[in-house]
Amino acid sequence: MSHSDEQLQSVLETLEECRRVLNEINSRESAELLSIVILDVRMKLKGIDSADLKALCDEMLRSAASEPPPPPSRRRTSPGVRCSAW
Secondary structure (H helix, E strand, C coil), X not given: CCHHHHHHHHHHHHHHHHHHHHHHCCCHHHHHXXXXXXXXXXXXXXXXXXXXXXXXXXXXXXXXXXXXXXXXCCCCCCCCCCHHHC
């Protein structure tokens, strides 16, 4: 592991700890933003560039579009409660 990779790994560990703390104090939006930064650092460590990530996402979307939809849920809602509110 190169020196820069070691530095990135150390940064990654710190970021993950910060995200954990943010989740504990219910700072969800900040934790989610930090997750994006964590993903970026992990991609750098693994040598994955944004074009690779886009290609993966595109393939996942194509696969999801070709799969049959799941069966409808049998769960009933209370009168006046809309499923989209969940």
